[in-house]
Amino acid sequence: MGGVSEHAAGPVTDAPRDLPDLLRRLVHRDPDRTIAVDTGPAGETIPVTRAELWTRTRRLATELETAGVGRGDCVAVWMPNWSDALAWQFAVAARGAHVIGINTRYQVDDVTHLLDRARPVLVALAHDFHGLDLFSRLRAAVDASSAPAPAVAVVPGPGRAPVDDPSGSDVGAGAWSPAADGDAPDPEPSDPSDLVAAFTTSGSTGLPKLAAHRGAGVIAHAVADAAAMGVTDDDAVLCVLPLSGVFGFNAAMAGLAGGATCVLEPVFDPDTVLDHIEGHRITHLATGDDLGLRLQQAQAARPRDLSSWRWWGLGDFQGRSRELAEWAGAAFGTSVTGIYGSSEAFALLSFWPDDEPAPRRRSAGGRVVHDGIEIRVADPVTEELLPDGTEGELQFRGPNVVDDYLGSPEVIARSFTGDGWFRSGDLGFLVEPGVFVYTCRMGDALRLRGFLVDPAEIEVRLAAHPEVHTAKVVGATDPDGATLAVAFVVAEDGTKPDPDALRDWCAEGLARFKVPHSVRVIDEMPTTSGTNGTKIRAATLREWAAEL
The missing domain is CATH 3.40.50.980 (Rossmann fold)
Incomplete structure (x- = not known):
């Protein structure tokens, strides 16, 4: 390998x-080398030189x-x-x-x-x-x-x-x-100073913005990603996420910059994707854990030879990336890393090197892909710069950062600090210069009994229960103004988890203040399907929690 x-x-x-x-x-x-592989209307393979x-x-x-x-x-x-x-x-x-x-x-x-x-x-x-x-x-x-x-x-x-x-x-x-x-x-x-590509943001604070980037930034990022991912002419990158989104776009551009073949998936079907990984000897893949779960299930139903799969950049959208990393590493020898990115600062902005041990290697963040990307952490309220290891807002500067918002020029001013750093709206901390750990969106963090808690800590514990398929934790406010953690879980097929038993399960592995105030078992999570994958709609869950 x-x-x-x-x-x-x-x-x-x-x-x-x-x-x-x-x-x-x-x-x-090499003009005759295959640069892309299309899928025709009947499922046929169409190579493009x-x-x-x-x-x-x-x-x-x-x-x-x-x-x-x-x-x-x-x-x-x-x-x-x-x-x-x-x-x-x-x-x-x-x-x-x-x-x-x-x-x-x-x-x-x-x-x-x-x-x-x-x-x-x-x-x-x-x-x-x-x-x-x-x-x-x-x-x-x-x-x-x-x-x-x-x-x-x-x-x-x-x-x-x-x-x-x-x-x-x-x-x-x-x-x-x-x-x-x-x-x-x-x-x-x-x-190269002209704008070349724009991507919709998540729209978490209103209508989506259209974050636009200059050609020089796109090229620099593609070349750096290819080098950091180890992409060469002999490799094949599976392009399964839409090219219209920053995640799919940056993965494809990294493949092209490294000289690899981009195998393009016009629709996501897990069996077809696995067949293509085997048939085209795919070496690199970048997805969220939402698609990863479907690949895991399809592989269990009909195993394929996926030994060519060397690298997986895995986004944690549904709290299942850690178990998927263990699965792919054990089954195929795949090197799986947590990643970080956004429409404004590019996807695959950072990830972890091979020698970074688990569990941190599976967390979002990592080392920025080239030293032209600067990162610092600031207090969200006072804007005071914080030392390594102290959690605050992640701020970025470099050619990867958004150059304009189409149709919304006024947004640029409030998206940057007075000294020119992009406000990501994400919480995290520096490990060392250029290396960081992402915690969560600033609006998702919970203040429980005076402690700032990342909901993912509770979600990971719940998802480890054999009767829980997916878990999401949000905050609700009690009559006294305190924040309560409310967990929503989807059960594994054929099981009926008891909410009180799930709270006891959390208490066995977490500090008492992190144990959710209540656990609600629901049939399915409210989700939104975007260009980068399917994400759970935390805002809807917060509404449900408030009603409860």
Whole structure:
């Protein structure tokens, strides 16, 4: 089994000039090497060489120029994980414009918000994907939006017939379909200081913001991630999270920067994903524990040879990452690390090196991927800087940090300190310079009997009970104003855990003040499916806890 990088942070050297230059360099190294693997409409495998993707990118950049797309414009890309999405990202960047990705699950209100904020001049729309009528959603969103109607480029997708008449997708500014063949000249170098990609935030404090990043930051981060992950030309990265989200985007860009093959999953089906890990000899994967649980269950039902799987960057969305790390490490020898990131500061901003022992290696945080990323911890109230080991707000500075919020320029001022550090809104502490542990969102921390408690401590204990499948802990306020910990759990199939017994279970392993005031067994967690994975809606649970 190949080794993973020791993950020593260092300067990003010899980085490509811009995104098109990244692809151009790969072609010069080996034009016939597979850069991406698509899945066709019948489940067939469709390999794409570096030269093929570069030809498609050049041709598309020329078409975008003809369509009037230029520097500073926004192009919305509404399609699944197809190699077309990569070509659109490279070609739009070549025009000095930027992409806002739209998740194929987005509904009319979501798209209306994006149109209002990003005001794209063009929407690249997947045609007839998975039975979804994306055009009707777009039509309704355009009607509801205050933004000018965008042009529409209808994209048929891999293995599908060209669109004969795209005029039916016109929402007011014309419609066309990219050419299926032909060549075009190399695009002129773009300015790396131009915005190239934007991502929706979680929207935990209102409507989602659109965090935009410059080309120089995207390139620097991709090169650093590839080096820290140990990605090489002989590797294969499974791109299972949507490219429209920062998690999926950064994983794919790391794969490309390292010269690996990106195996693209347009939909998530655990059996198909496991078949692809085995069949394509996948070496690197980045997901949340929500998808990880489904992979574990599917592997138990039908085992595959997953011995090629070297590295797993695992996000802890549902409190199950530690047991999944133990499973993958024991079963396949996979090196599993906790990670950290956000739409504003990039995903895979940090993770732990191979030699970091458990259990800390499984926690969110780690070492920043290059020394251009600075991190400090400040008191959330006084803004006083805190020493190593003292918990406070994580603040960042560097090329990875958000450069603009599309349609919301006023947000930039309040997102940064007076001396230019990005306020993450996350609690954590420094281990040493450039190395940190993430605790939780500042709004999720509980003050129990005077002690600041990370709900994950209680959740991990509950999830270790054999009758508990998932646990989430939130705070509720009692009549005297004190905070009470309320736990919600979903039972394992075929079990009926007793709430009082679960409290006793917590008391056996936790300090008394951490034992939840009450435990409620529910059928399923309220969740939200975003571009980075499925997360439990803590706000809904807090409402339920208040009612109780």
